[in-house]
Amino acid sequence: MYVAVKGGERAIDNAHAWLAEERRGDASVPELSVAQIREQMTLAVNRVMAEGSLYDPDLAALAIKQARGDLIEAVFLIRAYRTTLPRFGASRPMDTGTMACDRRVSATFKDAPGGQVLGPTFDYTHRLLDFKLAADGEVSPAPEVADAKPSKDTPHIMEFLDREGLMQRDTDSKTPPRDLTREPLELPATRDLRLQALTRGDEGFVLGMAYSTQRGYARNHAFVAELRIGKVAVEMDIPELGFAIEIGEVELTECETVNQFAGSKTEPPQFTRGYGLVFGMSERKAISMALVDRALRWEELGEDNLGAPAQDAEFVLYHADNIQATGFLEHIKLPHYVDFQSELELIRKLRREATAAAQDVAREAAE
Template structure:
C-alpha cells in the first residue's frame, strides 16, 4: 500500500499540473478575477465565509477560484488558512437591532415598525432562464438602494413586551463562551457550541433537517418572525484604551423563528424561539439553522426526542461538510491491503461453505 503511494509521486505531481490547467480552462476565455467572483458570485462567497468561519471576501473569492467553484473544497481551504492565524481575543456581541438594514421581512405581521424591506431577493422572480445574461448585457436601468438607517425593532421584541414569547436565552456573564475551533465537541453541548456548530454546518444538511421538522419529524412548523440582512458594526475591547473600539462592519443575515406555544401549570402559554445567524446574505442557511436550533431545544422544553433533527449527537456530529467530505472521499485512497484481506476471508468462507454443503455446490455447477 505505502509502496504504491510512494511510487505514484510523479503521477500525483502530474495530476496537480492537470488540475491547474483544468482550473484555467480555455486560454481564449478571459481569466476570472477575484473582484468578479466577489461581486457577481456574492452568495457563493457568503456561504464560504460562513461555513469557513472567516469573514474575508477576498480570501473566500480566492478559495472559490482555486477550488474551481467547488464550495465545500473552498470552505476547506478557508478553514485551513484560518487555522494559521493568531487570535487576539473576542469581539463584543453584535447588536443586530442597530443593523443598517438592506432587506427585512416578517411573515407574522404585515405592518411592522420600520416597514417591510424587500431588498435584493429571488423570492418574487420567475424561475425562467434569462437569455440576456448570456449576452453579458448590464441591466437597462441600474438600481441602487441605501441601507435603511430607520429604527427597526425586532418583531420578537414586540411579542416579548406583551409576554407572548419566551425571553431570549442570555449567557452568564461570568461563563466563558466555548470555542468549537479550539476545543473538541462534547455532549451534552451548550447552546453556544450548538449555534457555533450550526453556523459552520453544511447548508444542504441543515436544509434537509429543517425540512424534516416541518413534515412532522420534530413537531416544528413555525412562522418566520423576522429575517433581516444588512451591516452590523463590530466592536473590540482594547486593553490599552480601556473601552470598546469599532473595527468595522460585517454583513449578516439573522433569522428569528416563532414556534409553537409552550406553557405549564405555573407558566402561561407563550411562543418559543429558534435562532439563526450567518455571514453575508445567507437566508436559506439562517432559516434552516433557526429550524434546527429550535428542534435541538426539545429536551430543554420538555418535549420527546424522537426525530433526527432533535438528536443533538446526530445533528452536531454529522453537520460539518469538511469532516463529512474527508470521511467520504478517503474511500478514493488506496485500500489494497484491506481489500485483499477481505477478499481472502471471503474466499475462505466460500470454500468452507462448499465443503459443508456439497449438494448446493453440485447444483451450482
C-alpha cells in the same frame, strides 16, 4: 494479486499540474478574476465564509477560484488557512438591533414596526432564464428611490411580543461561550455550541433537517417573525484606551422564528423562538438554522421527543460539518490494498468452507 501503482511523487506532481490546467480551462476564454467572483458570485462567497468561519470576501473568492467552484473544497481551503492566523483578541457581542438593514421582512406582522424592506431578493422573480446574461448584456441600474437607503437601529419584532409577556425569555448563561473553531464538539452540547455548529454546517444538510421539521418530523410549525440582512459594526475593547472602538463591519443574515409552546408546570402557554445568524446574505441557511435550533430545544422546554432526526443533537451536530463528512467519505478512495486483501482472503476461505460443507452433505445423501 493487487499491487501498488508506481509513480509516487512524480505522479502526484503531474496530477496537480493537470488539475491546474483543468481549472484554467480553455485559454482563449478570459480568466475569471478574484474580484469578479467576489462581486458577481456573492452568495457562493457568503456560503464559503459562513461554513469556513472566516469573514473575508477576497479570500473566499480566491478559494472558490482555486477549487474550480467546488464550494466544499473552498470551505476546506478557508478553514485550513484560518488555522494559520493569530488571534489577538475578541470582539464585543454584536448588536443586530443596530443593523443597517438592506432587507427586513416579517411573515407575522404586515405592519411591522420600522417597516418592511424587500431589498434584493429572488422571492418575486419568475425563475426564467435571462438570455441577456448569456449575451453579456448590461443590467439596468435599480431606480433611485428617496428612502432606499439602509434603515438603521431597526427594533427587533420579538421585542414587541416580549413586552406582552408572550415570548419565552432566553436566560443568559453565566459561562462564556466555548469556541467550536478551537475546541472539539462534545455532547451534550449547550445551545451556544449548537448554534455555532449549525452556522458552520453544510447548507444542504441543515436545509434537509429543517425541511424534515416542516413535514412533521418534530411537530414544530414555525413562523418567520423577522428576517433581516445588513451590516453590523464590530467593536473591540482596547485595554490601553479603556473603551471600545469600531474596527470594521460585517454583513449578516439574521432570522428569528416564532413557535407555539403549550407551556409546562412552571411556564404558561407562550411562544418560543428559533434563531439563526450567518455571515453574508444567506437567507436559506439562516431560516434553516432557526428551524433546527428550535427542534433541538425540545428537552430544555420539557417537550416530548418524537424520535425525529432533527431532535437528535448527536445526529444533527456530528453530521452537519461538510469537511468532517468529506474527509471520512473521500478517504475510502485512497489505497486500502492491505485491508481489501484481508477481506478477499476471508471471503475465499468462507467460500471454500461452504463448498466443502455442501460436498459433505451430498456424500452423506448419496450413501
